[in-house]
Amino acid sequence: MDAIGRLLRPPNLKSVTDGVKSVFIPHFIANILLSTSFFILKTLPPICEFLFEDCSLELKQWEWLTFLGCVIVLKNRKQVTVTDYLSVACMFAKVLNLVLFYQISVPYAFVYGIFCLLHFVFLPLPVYKGPEFVTYFRGPHLKNEIARDKRVTWVICFYAAWSPPCVNLAPVFAEISNEYHLDNLQFGKLDVSKFADEAEEYKVNTSSFSKQLPTLILFQDGKEKMRRPAMSAKGTVVKYVFTEKNIINDFELNEVYNQCKKMLPKAKKDKDVQQEKKEN
Template sequence: MEAVKNFLRPPSVQYLTDGAKSVFVPHYISNIFLSILFFLVKTVSPICDALFENCNLELKQWEWLTFLGCVIVLKNRKQVTVAEYISVACMFAKVLNLVLFYQINVPYAFIYGLVCLLHFVFLPMPTYKGPEYVTYFRGPHLKNEIARDKKVTWVICFYAAWSPPCVNFAPIFAELSSDYNLENFQFGKLDVSKFSKEAEEYQVNTSSFSKQLPTLILFQDGKEKMRRPAMSAKGTVVNYKFTKQNIVNDFEFNQIYGTCKKLLPASKKNKEQEKKEN
């Protein structure tokens, strides 16, 4: 069972294991290779002998690489997964590679850009393709559904389609719904960019500078029990890393799953077990 595995495995080990699994795929391996390609062809003999006049990086090129490292560190401060960190780092590195190739030889830059384009087309970023059990709500339907049956525990993701953090979180939420869904433990989503009234009702800021997207709220007995990101006593948003393990631990998914499953009739327990096995 997923819940038992998550309970027995320490969070740090879980994070490293999930990170390793997510990046050891053709997309990320080739992306890393493209990111260091200029350094390799410019310093490794006999490749550099054939392509360039010498096999040494110039002082200006070293300065650009150092500047790249600083940019990557600054831009990756808020990334929550290994895959996201690598994606951002590789994006800036490939731009610099293109500039460096262009400064030396324009045809080299053209070929490198073409290879990057082919990589984007034929080796796209992997996404979660498993099953999901998510109900997509519109407007007041969410409030009505939560109030309709207070025995059902709901986890609702308030998101905006234009928000990159929401896009990155979508596969994680889908996977959580697949792992923990029960008839009385449900997952739902509401696009607050389309339903401003509900965004205001649930106190979710939808501005382009909002730090509340996405917002995850747990409802039990028809009432909000907790949310992430939380608000501080001063009314500011507390930064939160939306990793799968953080959510499972902070929202106590394993305990909720076990409690909800015990409350199900025997016939429905068997039905849920069959669904998980399939």
């Protein structure tokens, strides 16, 4: 499919259906159960009678649950997919569940924390395994590759494997690489959680509360041309929603693609000449 045609294609019911289907996987089913576990155990006889001696929520607990609902709505205002919305909602819900269990019994909170840890380890969010044209860099190899041939334009994703936003971006970035890659328009990824020196060099904050994960940077002529999320004049991170349409528009990928395609014959010719010289 032509890249421009893909960009202009209107949303359809299939995409919505696919979004709903993506929720019915072990990761999200277990996540929802963990997020609602306190409410279920506290109100479901005879379990509630055995664990808590009564089967009703206190007024304060209702207030906290109401407050949780408000927080989830506010935090999810700009989420664009069902899975993104659910991931954020479950994260806040599990924190509240831990607090509620702790108030009643420290051992209950400990056991609940163990279940959350087991969920994180054994039922992580599935990693995208579809078609992609992405180079995975290790440490200084990224800098060396960008400097090696400045005729190549690079779009690099700086990510951390433990970050949910980075995991959510993976299929979007893969599809874009599959749609736009050329010999002189390449896509790459670097796990900044493993290569701290490169994270510092490219000014990507890797802390648990970082708003720079993921970060996309466009390199042309061996230099950074733009990045998202951008930094404000005050040095704060400008919030950015990583959708396919936003990335294509903001990085002007259609224009970059056409420019690279025009330069491709010359680049290939130069490459063939260099290869011939090496052989002789």
